Amino acid sequence: MNPAWRAYLPVEMTILGAYGVGLLLFPLTFGGFWPWPIDAFHAQVYSAIFLAGAGGTYLVWRSAPREELLVLGLAQFLVGLLAVLGLFITDAAVHRIDWTAAGTLCWLALFGWIGISGILKLCAAPGILPRNRHRSQRRLDFQVTSGASCRAYCLCRFVLTQFRTENRSHFS
Template sequence: VDAFHAQVYSAIFLAGAGGIYLVWRSAPREELLVLGLAQFLVGLLAILGLVITDAAVHRIGWTATGTLAWLALFGWIGISGVFKLYVASRYFGSQSAS
């Protein structure tokens, strides 16, 4: 990743992280569901895209530090989406039990 793309993508991810923080603090269950699903799909599809690309070009250095960090970051995005889906589903369960 060159310096230009690193700056562009870091701005996108930092803005998204700030928005997620604001929503997370006071989000109704519907927003948590949408946010969780979006994060899960971004994490999953980014990693899946890398695997599909490597199957075609066979040029990904899977043990490279940058690749492992990239996988860890997108894995974390996906896992945090699963967590939000879990919290939203528990919220749904507590609302129907009341």
């Protein structure tokens, strides 16, 4: 693994882990800057996203196999992209987000950083289907990455569904 990644991954792991633990233990404090009001229960549910990201980053930092880098990169890209996209889509319907508020800008920066970090991990992983690999290994690679993308998609759909449900009750 590139020395720059070796230095960056513990920083990412610490930020994601600290924020996840903060949401879990002090949900109203750490969830207070979100663009929509979240209660303690939902802040603790959202903490799982950050704790899972910290755990995945730890696994990649520790051993860094290509498949784990791809899975983590794809999951982070989708979480970052779909969270921000969900905020834009929801606000287009309800027009209640203050886009100039410091909390909203921090939230956008946090999820934008997660998405960009995912893209960079995908770019840093060696080729998805190198030509010199045996056909069964390429099939396994496809199964690993497609299974991971399915799990990431399901996680993102769950988060967006929770977000939309929450917005209907808070913004109506």
